[in-house]
Amino acid sequence: MGSQPKITYVSLTLDETIHPNYEEALKVVENELLGKTYPMYIDGQEVYSDRGVFEKRSPINTEIIVGRFQKGTRTHAREAIEAAHRAFKEWGSTDWRERVEIFRKLQDILTKERFKIAATITYEVGKNRLEALAEVYEAIDAIRYYTELMEKENGYIKRMSPGAPGEETWSIPRPYGVWVVISPFNFPLMLASGMMLGAILTGNTVVWKPTSEAPLTAILLYKAYMDAGIPKGVLNLVTGPGGEFEDEFVTNPKVEGIAFTGSRDVGMRLFRRFHTEQPYPKPIVLEMGSKNPTIVTEKADLDKAVEGIVRAAFGYGGQKCSATSRVYVQSSIKDKFLEKLIERTRKIVIGDPRKKEVFLGPIINKAAVEKFQKAVEEALKSGGRVLIGGRVLNEGEFSKGFYVEPTIIDGLPHGHRLFKEELFIPLIVVDSFDTLEEALKKANDTEYGLTAGIFSEDENEIKYFFENIEFGVTYANRRGGATTGAWPGAQTFVGWKASGATGKGVGGPYYLLNYIREQARTIVRETKEK
DSSP states (O other), X not given: OOOOOOOOHHHHTTOTTHHHHHHHHHHHHHHHTTTEEEOEEETTEEEOOTTOEEEEEOSSOTTSEEEEEEOOOHHHHHHHHHHHHHHHHHHHTSOHHHHHHHHHHHHHHHHHTHXXXXXXXXXXXXOXXXXXXXXXXXXXXXXXXXHHHHHHTGGGOEEEOOSSTTEEEEEEEEEOSEEEEEEOSSSTTHHHHHHHHHHXXXXXXXXXXXXXXXXXXXXXHHXXXXXXXXXXXXXXXXXXXXXXXXXXXXXXXXXXXXXEESOHHHHHHHHHHHHHHSSXXXXXXXXXXXXXXXXXXXXXXXXXXXXXXXXXHHGGGGOSTTOEEEEEEEGGGHHHHHHHHHHHHHTOOBSOTTSTTOSBOOOSOHHHHHHHHHHHHHHHHTTOEEEEOOOEEOSGGGTTSOEEOOEEEEOOOTTSGGGTSOOOSSEEEEEEESSHHHHHHHHHOSSOOSEEEEEOSOHHHHHHHHHHOOOSEEEESOTTOSSOOOOTTTSOBOOOGGGBSSSOOBTSTTGGGGGEEEEEEEEEOOOOOO
């Protein structure tokens, strides 16, 4: 295929041609996809559960039934693992170039289907059109990046130096076998495809359990993989409550690896169980969110800082692992900065994300709304001040969905829970500092370490920030998103501390190495003596 231009959220905002195509796709999704009953897929076959189905309703309006999906069981998990295990022998020995070509076909398919997939994401998880489309383009670009990387690295096959005369030595990448992939709701296409791409492109097979908040996007992605030519059994899709599958995933000896993106609690439980309940050590790739800080010094361009923070904190309702949720602003400019931040936040358009003008759609479900309410109430009881927002929206057009206001809270003591715990809601807490050293100390005072940002026009301050911040993805002066917007091949999305497990993030040059193990090969050739 021809090379595609790099399209990001920022470039999409400037492209008016996307809107008619997206709006037509909304109609296609409504008429052709919504409200149907969907199967699971094991060994290439449609599978229906005797446990029945669960309903997924749209957070935009809970009267909209996205679809009915199978309540899979542990038996289905075991069957999927067996299918993946059978398929591994052939797929694992397939030449890496053939796998690359299949993924290039997948890239073409996703490009062709991009508007339909984006519209499905909007219906299913409430993401506005620009963010939904940007997610699809990000998944497409990840495929491009990794197929090109595989070619650049010659499939990671390396000729080594001989250890002794007559030796021919090689380092050969070998896949592990069956991987379990567990994906979240907030990037139901990109994060799922990123993990599956890493595993399957390198020769492994996959059992995929998507979040129950986004099973329809999963169905579309599964079908795209199949249409691209992935053989049956290489990718298997099971749906339903995670509790039905976990025991099988962590204990089945035919599972050779797990890739998970989601909460710290679930990720750490999987980590501990997988390392103690398997017969020997096996790899686990985890991305477990964060509590991301942005620092604003007195040497910052405040307009740039405000725009970057609003986009990073309130884009997709703060439901991003990379969302800014803590802001530290230098005391000398705090009042002026907050005035500008409140003014910009007041301009956010909240509503149905199918509408062109809407920036902030619904949050994902009732539990998220309750978490928002609890956080606001707790902040007020602890002496905090709600500078803007703080309300659940439940009247008029908001009455049938899960809508809240973007919220800024000041005045909490630094050690308060709301500075520590990831909430996944559109709420930021603000604190002040006098010196940059103090700001870094506060920013690093967390067990998480995914994304962090600074706004300062002073190169020395920026250098100090980069050298002392304990986070994997760091930004300075990013107007498009203070802590958000990592892109494949540009910013490796890698979590430190409790935000990750491998130190090799998706979108970067080392990610594929998570899914392969090295085999040293030595062939001794006879040498003729002179």
